[in-house]
Amino acid sequence: MDTPPPPSRRPPAGAAVLREDKTEAIRAAVLAELAEAGYGRLSIEAVARRAGVGKAAVYRRWPTKPDLVIDTVSAFAALRLPVPDTGSLRGDVRVLLRGLVRALRHPLAAVIVPDLLAEAARNPAMARTLQDTLLAAQREVTRAVVGQAHARGELPSEDADPLALDLLLGPLYWRMTVVHADPTPTELDRLAAIVVTTLHGHALK
Incomplete structure (x- = not known):
């Protein structure tokens, strides 16, 4: 008796996908927080709140505050x-x-x-x-x-x-x-x- 083929894997969806609109909202929130509070007082919580996302959405993209700020500045400079x-x-x-x-x-x-x-x-x-x-x-x-x-x-x-x-x-x-x-x-x-x-x-x- 033939072994049935394994079920095909579905493409990732939901939380597994890093939505570009959320990424851009987070970057915009980082710039706004930097302008208002400065790097020293910037927090992941404040960025997430301003972007309208949970902290987990930020940490899935950037593990630390320096990573978040450096990537945001790099993305802006690329324009x-x-x-x-x-x-x-x-x-x-x-x-x-x-x-x-x-x-x-x-x-x-x-x-x-x-x-x-x-x-x-x-x-x-x-x-x-x-x-x-x-x-x-x-x-x-x-x-x-x-x-x-x-x-x-x-x-x-x-x-x-x-x-x-x-x-x-x-x-x-x-x-x-x-x-x-x-x-x-x-x-x-x-x-x-x-x-x-x-x-x-x-x-x-």
Whole structure:
């Protein structure tokens, strides 16, 4: 007598599935809690309550608070700025600067990132994440802008001085996060000219 085949396994359902809408609700709750309470006072209970889920839903995705925060920051940083293509390097830099201003107005940059930078001084994993995600996201876009300029013949090389690329974000971060003042359109135009001049100067060496 033949042995009947084992019953086919049904695909996981219910609690076995990590629903994407719940994951995104939890990440949004993490950002809100970080903006209001800061990393030190953030709790899994508060995140779950704000997201409208149970604590188990959070722990199924992230076993610890650092894992939860690091993944959320990484996911947010992955939403990179679009690469502008205006037809000129100066135009691309000007559009990129305006996009960075909008990004720096977001609570993640205005409130959360300074708090996480303070935590990073005590938490090596947090420090590595901020460097690998936030810096890498900015560098990827700026290198793409330089590559386009090279393809158009505006720059003789695709290699750009990292310090020149830091001019895109450094002055804006200082002005908006430390001084708490928005740059004017005229100041953005001046900064775009400085960045382009610096990139040309590096290329001529």
